[in-house]
Amino acid sequence: MSKQVRICMIGAGRVGKLHSGTLKRYVPDGDVVALVDPVSAMLNQTGDEFGIDGRFPTLAEALDKTDFDAVIITTPTFTHRELTLLAAEHGKHVFLEKPMAMNLQECDDIIAATEERGLLLQLGFMRRFDPEFVAAAERIFGGEIGEPMLIKSLTHGPGLPPAWANDIRTSNGMIAEVNSHDLDCVRWLMGSNPQRIYLETANFKGVERGAHAEHFYDNMFATIKFQSGALGNISGVCPCDYGYDARVEIVGKNGIMQIGSMQGMDVVVCINRDQGLITPIYRRWPERFAWAYIHEIQHFVTCVQTGTKPKVGGEDGRWAVASVLAGTKSMLEGRPVLLEEVLDPAWVVPWQKED
Ligand SMILES: NC(=O)c1ccc[n+]([C@@H]2O[C@H](COP(=O)([O-])OP(=O)(O)OC[C@H]3O[C@@H](n4cnc5c(N)ncnc54)[C@H](O)[C@@H]3O)[C@@H](O)[C@H]2O)c1
Structure with missing residues (x-):
C-alpha cells in the first residue's frame, strides 16, 4: 500500500475548506492532520466541518507540535513567501495556491527554498488538471x-x-x-x-x-x-x-x-x-472546476508519495x-x-x- 501523506492545511478560508473537503472525500492517501489559521472562528468552523483535530494559530506552532509531510498553502498572496520558506526550512513539500507571490524576488526565494532542499513545489493552477x-x-x-x-x-x-x-x-x-x-x-x-x-x-x-x-x-x-x-x-x-x-x-x-x-x-x-x-x-x-480541484490534489499527493516533480510548478x-x-x-x-x-x-x- 502507498504511504499515507500527512498534510498541514494553512488557511481555513474559502480554498482551505475546498481542499480539506477534497482530501476527505476523494483522496484516501492524503490526511489533513493539522489546520492553521490565526482567526479562531475560521479555524474551528473549518476544523469542525472536516473533522480536523490538530488546530493551530500559526504554522510555527503546528511545526512544533505535530508531524506532517507537506503543506497546502491557501492564505492571502502577501503571506505566501514567508509561509513557504518556513515550511521548506522544516523539510515539508509545498502545494501553493496562485498567485505564487507579490513579486519576482518572492518567487525566486520560494523556488530556491524548495529546490535547495529537494522539496516538491506545486502551484494551484487547477485548469491544468x-x-x-x-x-x-x-x-x-x-x-x-x-x-x-x-x-x-x-x-x-x-x-x-x-x-x-x-x-x-x-x-x-x-x-x-x-x-x-x-x-x-x-x-x-x-x-x-x-x-x-x-x-x-x-x-x-x-x-x-x-x-x-x-x-x-x-x-x-x-x-x-x-x-x-x-x-x-x-x-x-x-x-x-x-x-x-x-x-x-x-x-x-x-x-x-x-x-x-x-x-x-x-x-x-x-x-x-x-x-x-x-x-x-x-x-x-x-x-x-470540481474535477480539476480533485485531480490537482490527487496529483500532489501522488507526487509526494513517489517523489515525482509536479506537472505545474515554480517556473509556471x-x-x-x-x-x-x-x-x-x-x-x-x-x-x-x-x-x-x-x-x-x-x-x-x-x-x-x-x-
Ligand atoms: N485556485 C483557485 O481557484 C482559487 C480560488 C480562490 C482563491 N484562490 C487563492 O487561494 C488563496 C486564499 O484565497 P481564499 O479565497 O481562500 O481567501 P480567504 O480570505 O477566504 O481565506 C484565507 C484564510 O487565510 C487565513 N490566513 C491569513 N494569514 C494567515 C497565516 N499567516 N497563516 C495561516 N492562515 C492565514 C485567513 O485568516 C483566512 O481564513 C489566495 O492565494 C487566492 O488567490 C485560489
Missing part, C-alpha cells in the same frame, strides 16, 4: 488545429472576493486574483512565453459594492503578444453577477478549438415557448506573476509593456517600494 482543458491541450500539442495563431481566454466571477483580494496593495488586483488562471493557461496552451502585454481596466460596480481601494477595477482586458509571434487576449469581469464563466477559443493554422461553455449542466427546461430554453450556468468556481507560477506585473505597469503607465521590463527581480510595483 481539468478534463476539458487537458483534452484540449493534448489535441493542440498533437497538432490537430495546426500551429496556434491566436487565443482568447475569459474568466468572469460572480461576486467580489475577500477584502484583501480587492486591495491591489495586498493582492496585485484582479489580474492576479482572478485572471492569473488565464495568464497561466494561455502560456501553456500556446506553448510560448508572453513577450508584451497591454492592459485596459474599468470600474463599474466597485463603489456600490464597497470596494474603495485605490486603483480598484472590476473589468479588464489584456492584449498579449507571445514570443512565438502569436496573439492573445484575456478578459476579466468580477463581479459579473450572472455566474462563473471560464471559456477559451484558440485559432490554429488548420482550425479552431473552443474549451468550455456557458451551460453549467446538461439539464435544459422549457415551460414557456416565448421564453425558450432555460439551462443552468455554473454558479461558482468550485462547481465549474513565476511567469504568471511576471505577466501580472507587466500588466499592472501597463495599466499604470497607459502603454504596452514588454515582459523584459519587469523580469529583473528587483522590479516591484510602486506601492511595494520601501520608503
Whole structure:
C-alpha cells in the first residue's frame, strides 16, 4: 500500500475548506492532520466541518507540535513567501495556491527554498488538471488545429472576493486574483512565453459594492503578444453577477478549438415557448472546476508519495506573476509593456517600494 501523506492545511478560508473537503472525500492517501489559521472562528468552523483535530494559530506552532509531510498553502498572496520558506526550512513539500507571490524576488526565494532542499513545489493552477482543458491541450500539442495563431481566454466571477483580494496593495488586483488562471493557461496552451502585454481596466460596480481601494477595477482586458509571434487576449469581469464563466477559443493554422461553455449542466427546461430554453450556468468556481480541484490534489499527493516533480510548478507560477506585473505597469503607465521590463527581480510595483 502507498504511504499515507500527512498534510498541514494553512488557511481555513474559502480554498482551505475546498481542499480539506477534497482530501476527505476523494483522496484516501492524503490526511489533513493539522489546520492553521490565526482567526479562531475560521479555524474551528473549518476544523469542525472536516473533522480536523490538530488546530493551530500559526504554522510555527503546528511545526512544533505535530508531524506532517507537506503543506497546502491557501492564505492571502502577501503571506505566501514567508509561509513557504518556513515550511521548506522544516523539510515539508509545498502545494501553493496562485498567485505564487507579490513579486519576482518572492518567487525566486520560494523556488530556491524548495529546490535547495529537494522539496516538491506545486502551484494551484487547477485548469491544468481539468478534463476539458487537458483534452484540449493534448489535441493542440498533437497538432490537430495546426500551429496556434491566436487565443482568447475569459474568466468572469460572480461576486467580489475577500477584502484583501480587492486591495491591489495586498493582492496585485484582479489580474492576479482572478485572471492569473488565464495568464497561466494561455502560456501553456500556446506553448510560448508572453513577450508584451497591454492592459485596459474599468470600474463599474466597485463603489456600490464597497470596494474603495485605490486603483480598484472590476473589468479588464489584456492584449498579449507571445514570443512565438502569436496573439492573445484575456478578459476579466468580477463581479459579473450572472455566474462563473471560464471559456477559451484558440485559432490554429488548420482550425479552431473552443474549451468550455456557458451551460453549467446538461439539464435544459422549457415551460414557456416565448421564453425558450432555460439551462443552468455554473454558479461558482468550485462547481465549474470540481474535477480539476480533485485531480490537482490527487496529483500532489501522488507526487509526494513517489517523489515525482509536479506537472505545474515554480517556473509556471513565476511567469504568471511576471505577466501580472507587466500588466499592472501597463495599466499604470497607459502603454504596452514588454515582459523584459519587469523580469529583473528587483522590479516591484510602486506601492511595494520601501520608503
Ligand atoms: N485556485 C483557485 O481557484 C482559487 C480560488 C480562490 C482563491 N484562490 C487563492 O487561494 C488563496 C486564499 O484565497 P481564499 O479565497 O481562500 O481567501 P480567504 O480570505 O477566504 O481565506 C484565507 C484564510 O487565510 C487565513 N490566513 C491569513 N494569514 C494567515 C497565516 N499567516 N497563516 C495561516 N492562515 C492565514 C485567513 O485568516 C483566512 O481564513 C489566495 O492565494 C487566492 O488567490 C485560489
